[in-house]
Amino acid sequence: MKRRSFLKNMTLASVAAPFALNGMNYQGVAKKLFNYSKSAEDRVLVIIRLNGGNDGLNTVIPLDQYENLLLQRPNVIIPQPNIIQVTPEIGFHPVMTGMNTMFNEGTLTIIQNVGYPEQNRSHFRSMDIWSTGMLDVAETRGWLGRYFDGVYPNYPDGYPNATNPDPFAISMGYEVSSTCQGLMANFSHAVSDPYAAVNLVNTGTANDGSYYGSHMEYLSILINQTNQYADTINAAANAGSSLSTLYDTNNPLAMQLRNVAKMISGGLKTKVYILNVDGFDTHDSQVSSTSPITGNHADLLKRLSDAVSAFQNDLGLLGIANRVAGFTFSEFGRQIASNASFGTDHGDAAPMFLFGSCINSGIIGPNPVISNAVNAQDAVPMQIDFRDVYASILKDWFEVPESEIQPLFEQTITYYQVLGACNVGLDELVDERDKGIVYPNPMLNNATVRFKCQSEWVKIELIDSNGRTIKQLYDSNLAQGIHHVPFELHGLKAGNYFVNVNKASGKETIALVKID
Template sequence: MKRRNFVQSVALSSIGAPLILKNFNFGAVSKELFETSKSAEDRVLVLVRLNGGNDGLSTLFPLDSYDNLALQRSNIIIPENQLLNITTTNAFHPSMTGMQNMFLDGKLGIIQNVGYPEQNRSHFRSMDIWSTGLMSPTASTGWLGRHMDDLYPGFPDNYPNATYPDPFAISMGYEVSATCQGLLANFSLTINDPFDTFNLQETATLNDGTYYGSHMEYLATMIAQTNDYGARVNAAANAGNTLSTMYDANNELAVQLRYVAQMISGGLQTKIYIVNINGFDTHNAQVVQGSPTTGNHANLLANVSNAIAAFQDDLNLLGIEQRVAGITFSEFGRQIASNASEGTDHGDAAPLFMFGTCISSGIIGPNPVISDQIVDQAGIPMQIDFRDVYASILKDWFEADPTTIQSMFEHTVNFIPVLDACNLGITEHDAAADIMVYPNPCAESTTVRFTCMNEKVSVQVRDISGKLMIDVCSKTLTAGNHDILIETNDLASGTYMLSVFKQSGNFTKRFIKVKNI
């Protein structure tokens, strides 16, 4: 649908212009870079909400089903030669160069076919399910809210305090996040602009025990907290910095993520940030008729991919990359077959993306299978339950106790590995926390550099499906740095995984073999 500016002639910022002294000073503050995080306490999770139901099949293309996909959605299919290959059987939408690079750098993970049993195709109900992590229609707490209730019982009474001066969660924009709804209160503070100071009038009010009374108490508490937390947020924003030049000021998601980087780098101890991008309900005009690489969905994916890539670049430049992990979520995928309006209707499962240096940077789960028959209303069947992704993040990233995690969900939790090397790297000696593969991409050969103790080391190259391609070596090495040359002449062009197995830590890096020169 054409989105025309309804009141183009009105400057929307006019509401604040005469009243608020804006305090923008991006980059003006120099500061010491943050120390790399060693503990779960310092870790930050960023949730990126793709609101409306993202079309997974136009985001991550299963190349082994491309022909059938083209049959099912002939009016929106993107020509295969314009897709961005990330493996021999997977490709991104052409708008997603930023996330393609992240994937090749090992900073992007993909979990395929994520959903939940008996998919509900209502936006509202399904977003509730994704926010609460519970199927019960009477559930009212969010999955992160339950986690925080466990850690900070009684909130909001007596918060903020000396131990916890900062908001536990920040929802960028004007909406609290249902994911952070706790028993007594929502843990997320809404922040539209961390530089805009808060100094709201506080009033004493009484709760008379009615609905009205609960509103009075809510408003008084919220105003007081807004002032207290707002001052902390503002101080952090002013102390913080952003360094990436990749942010686009016209990309709303990038603006939100830039603020998040600014606040993290300024030392704010907030553990959860929620950012949001609307518009994924692409029933019509998902692509421009006759020009399927352009249109609403292409623009949305470009915004998502560019914003996340800029954010990751920024975290890297700020030296805080290991403290931050992110995931995307959306209420459902869309149906396999397109409709006649160059759009797609509400469907079932879809891929979920994770980003950061510490997340599992491969593809978890097989490609969805697309039939050559159009089945009315068919979606992609769920294979991995999103609630297991959440539970695994709580376990691996926030180091919550598995028994406690289980108690936060209705279903039997099945943990999946959402983190890899960096998880160990955080607790082990930093120099041993990584391996390098260079050159990458490579042609005839490449070299892996790593550090080991005096221990047995195996080096292997596998293809993206896990099949062993080269057993490079398996022997005891002396303590120190080692460079091992790997002949790649015989490998077909494509993406491969290089793994170093040793007692002091296993590491896997992705590399690309290009055609021999």
């Protein structure tokens, strides 16, 4: 509890704040120009909903807690040799090779222990909370719906129009997304097949203020919009292309993401795409009874990891990677202890994945701490509030001013640096993604410094806030490229530190927070 309140009140806030030594990063880096899309207008957000409650502990596995995890969930845990080691402290489920590659290439962020206070373990209430971005039961609008309502106040009256010819959001499949529910209507448009031509008949009774009248108006507008939006979606899908060969045609999520890539590359101005993967409610048969690395959860994660990595690959080939970012979420994680049905029951916090070329950091937040006492119903406690993540996405990605974001949420927002790496002006000199980072940050005992260098000598030091060198982390020659150097800080007191990466090509200073 002590650690949790410390985290909440101070540490993460200071991570999000500008660092005193910022600016030193740019010294001596060769000038280059790159094609950032400065305008948030062109940016697209892809949301992947993992429906049912994803078991975070078998997705992002805290390797330093493995012994206790083995006690708690012996029949579902992934055997250690099979785990993909992402960092010395964190492993992925063995099927997540695609996402592991993304992590190493700097296009995947893991946000650990995401949830909200007083976790509700009902699927439906919890999904409502994640969709509305509010704990208030009276709120019926989605978090994006609220945002869109502010920008397009009379929707759906008068839409589409010349300025906004395309749907604001597209929900792939047969259902609209409750994240986009606005006051009057839902801002998302359900698309199961972007190539389908539509020309629906409309007639209609006027809205006389009755329930019936409201349905008539709703249906009438829906039919008009469907006809008009179908034309633009159709045109974009036909004009767009997909270049990656990594999509698996048997993977429905991959096929949907490929359609998303085509619509984006075809010029559709839709800002948000929402996709859904069902099946994460793994009370039983989460893993096969004969082999814990196979089973329903493995199949689901493989589909997710393969599809997202193929999509990211495609965005790169299409030259639109800097315009697209995405994230995954689930209504809750699952309990730490498994049940006898080779499954896990409803839990609390779980990791989110953020992906895209403009992510800031590899890992946000430390590993959960797993007790060696098996207590029924225990789950991973929340450390990062998803509402803060949503707010940070609005700020970094759609560049909404903080003064407009705060009114959309009920909590006092703590901003994280999530998708700001492309938010430097065209006159800036460095690709933020080439900047060194430390992950996880804040850290407990173990972390990794990631940096880019030429073929040169690299010396890495840990210094405290008074500028004293505490520890030498690395001192050797390295080849050109991106490197990951793990280090340990056992016994060091909590506080603010800096990691200096000294290279002939330039010195980088990275702020670091250590917690107990």
